[in-house]
Amino acid sequence: DSGVTQTPKHLITATGQRVTLRCSPRSGDLSVYWYQQSLDQGLQFLIQYYNGEERAKGNILERFSAQQFPDLHSELNLSSLELGDSALYFCASSVPGTGAYNEQFFGPGTRLTVL
Amino acid sequence: GQNIDQPTEMTATEGAIVQINCTYQTSGFNGLFWYQQHAGEAPTFLSYNVLDGLEEKGRFSSFLSRSKGYSYLLLKELQMKDSASYLCAVSPSGGYQKVTFGTGTKLQVIP
Numbered sequence: 001d002s003g004v005t006q007t008p009k010h011l012i013t014a015t016g017q018r019v020t021l022r023c024s025p026r027s028g029d030l031s032v033y034w035y036q037q038s039l040d041q042g043l044q045f046l047i048q049y050y051n052g053e054e055r056a057k058g059n060i061l062e063r064f065s066a067q068q069f070p071d072l073h074s075e076l077n078l079s080s081l082e083l084g085d086s087a088l089y090f091c092a093s094s095v096p097g098t099g100a101y102n103e104q105f106f107g108p109g110t111r112l113t114v115l
Numbered sequence: 116g117q118n119i120d121q122p123t124e125m126t127a128t129e130g131a132i133v134q135i136n137c138t139y140q141t142s143g144f145n146g147l148f149w150y151q152q153h154a155g156e157a158p159t160f161l162s163y164n165v166l167d168g169l170e171e172k173g174r175f176s177s178f179l180s181r182s183k184g185y186s187y188l189l190l191k192e193l194q195m196k197d198s199a200s201y202l203c204a205v206s207p208s209g210g211y212q213k214v215t216f217g218t219g220t221k222l223q224v225i226p
Contacts, residue, residue: 002159035216042202042216042217043202043216045215048213055213056213058213088155103148103160103163104160106158106159107157108157109157111155
């Protein structure tokens with residue numbers, strides 16, 4: 001158990017809908033990262049937050065948005081869902097800094113299925 | 116920018132040794148991670164190399180050459196449970212920067 005929690009574990013929805021994925025980082029971790037992993041694909045970095053502020057942006061679609069709240073939990077919002085958005089969405093957290101402190105601890109993921 | 120290359124798939128025999136290579140080109144480099152990911156599960160940390168050389172941790176060892184932009188993960192005495200994807204990830208220099216993951220090497224261990 002990494003200490004990172006994600007809810008829900010599974011989500012099935014229809015095209016055009018909007019969903020919210022939630023992540024609670026490890027106690028003390030200020031950075032939260034979101035990744036998308038489609039079937040048999042690598043981890044695609046979406047976005048990083050540090051202490052409530054956006055720090056880095058990857059290949060995140062305009063239909064997707066995220067935020068980190070004062071209690072440090074984060075939400076990833078996916079709207080106008082398409083079939084191709086079906087994937088595992090991982091959240092990870094880390095202690096800020098360089099070197100080994102950049103080690104990311106991953107949550108169990110949310111499996112999103114868009115029908 | 117950062118570019119990371121790993122073989123897509125490898126197959127090895129139970130009890131044998133396998134080496135998974137990773138090459139990278141980065142604009143700034145601090146260290147290199149290796150993660151293990153079983154299908155449908157979250158990646159888990161294996162190692163982190165900052166200095167050149169080999170670091171051993173039980174059956175797993177990781178090597179780094181900063182000048183060559185090259186790393187490998189060595190798995191000894193392979194077990195069936197080692198069948199997984201192995202992700203190489205580069206940590207850039209500077210604080211608060213995102214780690215970039217390679218696409219991973221899917222290792223299949225056969226009897």
